[in-house]
Amino acid sequence: MAMLKLQHGFNIHSGAANMTLLFEGQENHLVPSTSQILADSDLFVVAGRMIGHSFLSDGPRLHGLSKAIIHMLVHADRDTVTVQLDDVPDLDIRSTICMLDGNKHLTEQQKDDINNLAISWDLPPVSAENRRWLFQQLLHHAVIGRTKRQTKHIRKGLKDTGLLTMLQQRPDTASVVFPQHEDSILTAQAVLSHIVWPGDEGDDEDDDDPPYPLSIQMQTVGFLKTYIETATPFQLSQLMRFWVGWEIPTGTMKVEVVKADYLISSTCFGTLHVPGHFHEYNVFSKHVDDCIATCATGFGLI
Incomplete structure (x- = not known):
């Protein structure tokens, strides 16, 4: 959620707008905001720490930064930077x-x-x-000139987490720490590759009282696979936010077929609890749409 706010803005009422963006511009050309209020604060130091801690924890990345700003974060050399x-x-x-x-x-x-x-x-x-x-x-x-102070603050935050040292010693890792926008676009295959399905880890063999027969579990799993394979990018984005709290699949995401009224996610554990009482895919699909649409107000609350 912290990285989501860093990417899309904080609810800081500065008098100009309800949403305060720390990074402005178009995708792959984002630069730190030139707001004097933000530049005078420590928010960009905090942003650097957030980026560093998220990367070290194998969390989501800040994507779409200008290559000129990335160059300044890594090298701090205005003479060799290329600006578009x-x-x-x-x-x-x-x-x-x-x-x-x-x-x-x-x-x-x-x-x-x-x-x-x-x-x-x-x-x-x-x-x-x-x-x-x-x-x-x-x-x-x-x-570069108008964002010099902000960039310096971000570098300080990165240094506090130790990430700046890695970037300086291995400049080639900058593209991993700060990916471009196209690297963040969700695909069904990217989502499916992170999922551990029921039975994949052999857990079901130790379950003396499974909630549903194997045939029902497999039917539910099939419904979910079909949903992911046919979902729009927006639906995949909402599903990921509902499932893991971020728009990009990270780590291992587990699926459990359970007896429940609604689709529920344990975001901290990356586990999606899927009700197994559906017999028709169109009913299942609508139920998933209704549930994941609540990700902005509360996971699983409908």
């Missing part, structure tokens, strides 16, 4: 900087917009001689 226009989260600033890209003639209004931005960041006005240089300076400041 898509890394600029503010679309107005991005469009202004984009005017400098190339050799297209600049109108007086465009020059005014560029100069206003440059002067606000203590940079000189645009000219024919400094156009390319100014483009790079504005781009780097928009992404």
Whole structure:
């Protein structure tokens, strides 16, 4: 749940919005928020600790960070970082900087917009001689300069958990600690590969009083497999949040067929308790949809 909040925002009422994002921008180009309130707090140090502890516990990762920010977290070297226009989260600033890209003639209004931005960041006005240089300076400041303090705080949090040392000694592990967005997209096969089904561990042989005959258990297991194989990405995401508390399957996820009214999850143990009283798949499927839709308000509460 902590990593879910870190990825999608906290309910901190800062006066601007009900949801406070620590990372802004588009997927694979997320950068730390430039909010002065957040920069003045220790929240980014906490974020670094959260990332570190979750990784060390084989938990979910923070995905979709800009490669420029990942580079700064690992190397802290502005001279060797590569920044892209898509890394600029503010679309107005991005469009202004984009005017400098190339050799297209600049109108007086465009020059005014560029100069206003440059002067606000203590940079000189645009000219024919400094156009390319100014483009790079504005781009780097928009992404790296404005987030320097936040990145430093995240590094401190990572250092507190020991993860920063690993990243510095093995820079190739950065892609594992900070995966891209496409690596977090759920597939049915990814979910199925983590599941331990009834009988897989031989537990049923020691159960003197199974809740249902083997045929009923296998029918229920078949229903669940069919649901996972035909589910939409959104349904898989909800099922994972209901099952393990996060949108990405982690560790071992166990299935138990039980006598119960509703689908219930023991998220801490990664165990899904599936009622075995269903005889039709369409009824089973609707029941699962109804239950997992409650993951935002309380697991298993309908």
